[in-house]
Amino acid sequence: MRKTILILTLLSLAPLARAKEVLPFIDNDYATAVARAKTKHVPLFVDAWAPW
Amino acid sequence: MRAFVFTDKALERYAGRFVWLSVDTENSKNADFLKKYPINVWPTMLVVDPAKERVTLRYAGGATVGQLSKLLDQAQSKTKSPADDALAHADRLANEGKNPDAAKEYERALSAAPKGWKPLGRAAEGLMMALTMTNASEPCATRAEELYPRLRGTLSGANVAAYGLSCAADLPAEHTQRAALLASLEKATRASLDDKTIDMSGDDRSGLYESLVSARKAAKDEEGAKTVAEQWAAFLEGEAKRAKTAEQRAVYDSHRITAYLDLGTPEKALPMLEQSERDFPTDYNPPARLGLIYRTMKKYDEALAAYDRALKLAYGPRKIGILRGRADTLLAKGDKEAAKETMRDAIAYAKSLPSGQVSERMIGALEKRLQTM
Numbered sequence: 001m002r003k004t005i006l007i008l009t010l011l012s013l014a015p016l017a018r019a020k021e022v023l024p025f026i027d028n029d030y031a032t033a034v035a036r037a038k039t040k041h042v043p044l045f046v047d048a049w050a051p052w
Numbered sequence: 053m054r055a056f057v058f059t060d061k062a063l064e065r066y067a068g069r070f071v072w073l074s075v076d077t078e079n080s081k082n083a084d085f086l087k088k089y090p091i092n093v094w095p096t097m098l099v100v101d102p103a104k105e106r107v108t109l110r111y112a113g114g115a116t117v118g119q120l121s122k123l124l125d126q127a128q129s130k131t132k133s134p135a136d137d138a139l140a141h142a143d144r145l146a147n148e149g150k151n152p153d154a155a156k157e158y159e160r161a162l163s164a165a166p167k168g169w170k171p172l173g174r175a176a177e178g179l180m181m182a183l184t185m186t187n188a189s190e191p192c193a194t195r196a197e198e199l200y201p202r203l204r205g206t207l208s209g210a211n212v213a214a215y216g217l218s219c220a221a222d223l224p225a226e227h228t229q230r231a232a233l234l235a236s237l238e239k240a241t242r243a244s245l246d247d248k249t250i251d252m253s254g255d256d257r258s259g260l261y262e263s264l265v266s267a268r269k270a271a272k273d274e275e276g277a278k279t280v281a282e283q284w285a286a287f288l289e290g291e292a293k294r295a296k297t298a299e300q301r302a303v304y305d306s307h308r309i310t311a312y313l314d315l316g317t318p319e320k321a322l323p324m325l326e327q328s329e330r331d332f333p334t335d336y337n338p339p340a341r342l343g344l345i346y347r348t349m350k351k352y353d354e355a356l357a358a359y360d361r362a363l364k365l366a367y368g369p370r371k372i373g374i375l376r377g378r379a380d381t382l383l384a385k386g387d388k389e390a391a392k393e394t395m396r397d398a399i400a401y402a403k404s405l406p407s408g409q410v411s412e413r414m415i416g417a418l419e420k421r422l423q424t425m
Contacts, residue, residue: 022064025074030085033073037102043127045070046098047053048091050077052306052337052370 053095053114055299056253060117066124070099078368083406090149090408093181098147099127110143111174112181118251119207126171135164139175146182155182155191162199173208180215192219193233200240207252210244214263217241221263221270231271238267254291258307261287265314281314292324298331302338309341318348329361336365340374347377352385369409372402372418379425388425395422 025047026033037044057063075082077091088105089098093112097120101108109127129136142157158179165172176199183192196216203209217240220233244250245260261284268277288308295301305321305328312320322345329338340362346355359378366374375398382391399418402410 022061023058023067023072025058025072027074028076028079028081030073030075030082033071034100034102034105037071037100040071042068042102043070043108044073044098044100044102045124045127046073046075046089046100047058047095048075048077048089048098049054049095050370051335052078052340052373 055297055303057115057117057120062117063120066121069128070124071102076368078370078409080368080406080409083408086408089147092149092185097123099123107144107147108140110147110178112146113177113211114253114255116207116251116253116256122170123174126174133164133166133169135161135166135169135175136171138164139171139178142175142178142182146178151182151185155179155186155188158182173203173206173212176203176212177208177215180212180219184215184219187222189219189222190227190229192216193223193237194229196220197233197236197240200237204240204243205247205250207250207256210241210247210250210252210256210260213237213240213244214260217263217267221266234267234270238264241267254288255303255307258284258288258291258304262307262310278315281311285311285315285320298328302328302332305338305341309345313348318345321345334365336362336367336370336374340366340370340377343374343377343381347381347384350384352381355381356385369402369405369414372398372410372414375401376418376421379421383425392422392425395425 026036033044075085075091077086077094089100089107095114097111097115098107099109100106109123111123115123138157138161142154142161145151145154145157158175161175162172162179165175179199180192180196183195193216196212196219200209200213200216203212217234217237220230220237223230223233241260241263245257245264261280264280265277265284268274268280285308288304288311292301292304292308295304301324305324308324309318309321312318321341325338325342325345328335329342332338339358342358343355343362346352346358356378359374359381362374363371363378375394379391379394379398382388382394395418399415399422402415402418
């Protein structure tokens with residue numbers, strides 16, 4: 001758990017490639033996502049990750 | 053999360069209840085997002101009110117399907133107590149990087165918590181994170197010891213114990229409470245690790261092992277540290293063997309590297325990293341990690357070749373670390389001029405990144421490193 005804090009270490013809790021997901025994620029486009037959430041009147045969920 | 057959790061059909065019922073955004077913090081497209089929502093823990097999950105573009109829930113770290121379901125239910129809960137309001141305020145402050153203020157608000161949430169309050173564990177973990185981020189080792193360890201009995205038998209209890217243990221290990225050797233805090237929190241962390249009823253992911257368990265290794269090292273018990281590191285490596289090898297996909301297996305690569313380095317057996321990492329490089333030919337991580345392993349083994353030519361393969365694939369802030377690894381390898385090999393040239397490349401690349409992805413402090417550290425070469 002603590003290891004997640006260390007910046008630019010080798011440790012990664014993130015996997016290496018996009019697997020099949022059951023949730024319809026928008027990739028790397030905050031403006032589109034927040035606009036869609038406003039229109040749908042639902043909250044925005046953000047998964048912030050790094051590939052390392 | 054992406055290999056084990058977001059693929060689980062149990063989450064389908066939440067699909068229409070949120071808009072889902074995936075943010076690769078290494079991707080320069082997200083620089084503006086990162087200015088608004090700075091991320092310093094990976095992964096971090098946020099729930100944002102789109103009308104105000106304001107964080108309403110923040111959780112730093114990974115989660116199982118069950119934990120994520122609870123977070124999503126909490127995010128949409130209509131009942132708000134004073135403790136809920138304090139927790140939401142604390143999450144916003146943590147998102148703004150105001151960690152001392154966030155710690156106070158997490159404390160206020162814990163004080164106001166009604167009996168059976170569901171986010172108790174999340175508030176306690178938030179407090180631990182805020183104290184860790186401000187290097188407040190003593191309050192972190194002390195509060196972990198106080199909070200653990202309220203959270204015993206839960207993942208949050210395990211995480212609070214492990215955070216506290218790492219903080220206790222960071223206390224100066226002359227601190228009068230250090231030994232007692234280390235002993236108490238080590239016992240709590242070990243009990244959490246041995247409790248098979250806790251819904252805990254493999255990487256959560258790996259984090260507990262890591263804290264236990266650091267505690268043995270802090271106690272100057274090299275043999276004890278080695279014994280725990282052996283258990284840790286065996287656990288990780290078992291998890292990797294049980295993985296159903298290459299992605300799931302590779303999740304453990306970085307954890308296994310740390311355990312093998314702790315054991316002084318870096319060569320054990322070679323087969324898995326070579327496998328990962330074959331499985332993920334466009335991923336810079338396997339060759340970058342091979343570079344580190346070969347450098348540790350003093351096989352400098354192999355290390356340089358691996359770093360060069362990684363650099364062809366790398367992007368974002370991680371590329372700076374790979375260039376640093378390459379420079380350190382050249383220096384170890386005795387080629388000082390080439391090492392300096394690689395460091396200059398690292399600095400130029402860092403300066404080319406958007407401000408949300410690199411700090412002045414990081415650039416300053418690179419320049420300082422170049423001067424000392």
